Amino acid sequence: MKSESTPPLTGERTVPGMPHENYWFRRHEVAYLELARPLCGDAVVLEAGCGEGYGADLLATVARSVLALDYDAPTAAHVARAYPRVRAVRGNLAALPLGSSTVDVVTNLQVIEHLWDQEGFLAECVRVLRPGGRLLVTTPNRITFSPGRDTPLNPFHTRELSAAELAGLLRGAGLRLLRLGGVHHGPRLRELDVKHGGSIVDAQLAVALCGGGAWPPGLLADVSTVSASDFVILDTDVDASLDLLAVAARP
8 A cells, every 4th residue: 555655646657555546557667577677687777867766776686786767856855765675866867966877877767857867867877877777767658658649648757759760869879779678468468458348448537537436346446456467578679668668888
């Protein structure tokens, strides 16, 4: 359950432990489990935009050290209290509070779409990474997340990206793109899509757009049982993915 110290659920940050938020939490969690954690073993890691902190804490189970950075002071304070395995710091992603060539991995999961200066952030990542260090990025796929819109559906997003746009940003920053893939629904979620009128995402958004009233019991029951294993990460059909993921390296 959500504790009193947990940051409020506003749509800006994903919060664990809440049944009606569980789909989005698990959709974020799969990237930590299947992408970030395997690449962070014994590494000095910067979690750039740590949010509630659950991901930084997960990475701390395998990393040598994890610095969890967030611009919001109450959020950083919550992370410091809730996750003692990580070092939580308030800081600006446009001016990372680290020396040059000091970290092995920068993780930036479901964050870059919130930033006004994405190019400046990537330049800072290149600066703080050691040669050969890796940047791990996930972000909603603009093509499927806000289809046909000039502005993002989520009011906290400043600029969403397609796969080609994300790849161009990373290469433009001087990074080597090692992997570009995407998160998709696995078999069980595809069944739930059919059950809920073609899209379990649209079914959830319909509740939210109606003022966040009472959830249909069947929808809430299904959403609360979603696990990270219900999503799959593929390096094919990337333009049709829900979320993009990229692994890039500093030369």
